[in-house]
Amino acid sequence: MTFELGPALLFCPADRPERFHGALEKADAVIIDLEDAVLPDAKATARSNLLEADLDPDRVIVRVNAPGTEAFDADLAVLSKTRFRTVMVAKTESAESLDAFDDGFALLALCETARGVHAADAIAAHPLVVGMMWGAEDLVASLGGTSSRSSAGAYRDIARYARSRVLLEAGAYGKAAIDAVHIDIDDLDGLAAEAEDAAASGFRATACIHPRQVPVIRAAYRPDDATLGWARAVLAAAEHERGVFRFDGRMVDEPVLRHARSVLARAEGA
Known part of the structure; x- marks a missing residue:
């Protein structure tokens, strides 16, 4: 199984079902998020929304909570009752943790902690993994840091290393690489520059958090x-x-x- 979606993947909180169809209309694929975008006391409702979602499963990615957590187990129980089979696994830290999925799933491993980036080669080799993504903010938090970027807006060295490592390991195993979100929604110029670099470097797609970012990413990936x-x-x-x-x-x-x-x-x- 290969990853064919992109280039603009739009996150949508699973507790906001009124946004599902709009997000899917605007982007190349929607990432229905059961993890960080949903507060703990809203996760049960979010899972119910996923069960009731009438969306094209070929253009939907579901981000589940980190393996080893009770929320992860609950997410998998709900997924088994849906048609959604492309899953982004938050805070993936080992290849073994992905064995919780059966062969019917296509996994996007999100390496966003120090352990996850460190194990990126083994994770990329997992047979169910079709793509890899990295994340700057959780990575820096896992290291005890306070900011992924300098005051000028550029990624710090550790974030650039993680980005490069995930891209390299994904490529080494023939898997797609997805670039991280640009969290400054109003900085469309910065997003354009990063997305252009991502496309030129070999990333297959860029994730985003606001519909305004979708056309910027699409333009960056489209050759002039x-x-x-x-x-x-x-x-x-x-x-x-x-x-x-x-x-x-x-x-x-x-x-x-x-x-x-x-x-x-x-x-x-x-």
């Missing part, structure tokens, strides 16, 4: 006309060349052609 034109032209030129060749003053070999194919794939998925 110049890049798309270059990709088509260099691949056309490669049909008449053997091995390494020169194109527009640049050496072109198989890795460059793979870049071009990725550009076309992003355009088709936009």
Whole structure:
């Protein structure tokens, strides 16, 4: 099973069922959140909402609570009664914890603690994992820190390391990588820059927390006309060349052609 959703994945609290359909209409997929977006005394209601949700299961991801918690067990009991089978597992810290799911599920492992990032390679290798996501705020909290970003807005080194490690381990096992949310909702320029970097680096999608962020992410993942034109032209030129060749003053070999194919794939998925 592979991960085909993206590029804009919109979180929606499971205790706000009136928002479910709107979120799904606006984004490429909706993440119905049973975890941090829902207060403890509202989780039972949130699970009931999930049971009653009339949504396309192919475009719904359910974020469950962390493995090993009572809330996680309750989430799984409810999921078994629904058609939703793509699950984001909050605070995944070991591959073994994912054995609680049967073969009918496709898992997105959210590595957002020090232990989770440390175990990212083993988690990515789990056969039910189709994608990996990282999270900055819980990561820094797990380390005893107070902020994932500098005063200038850039991620601190530890957050950049976690982002890179999750992307690398996901890629090593052929799994999709999902970039973390940009929590400053009004900073659309910052979101655009991060999403553009995510797309260029190999992330398959970016999660978001507000509908305003969806078009920004989609635009960032969509190749511009110049890049798309270059990709088509260099691949056309490669049909008449053997091995390494020169194109527009640049050496072109198989890795460059793979870049071009990725550009076309992003355009088709936009």
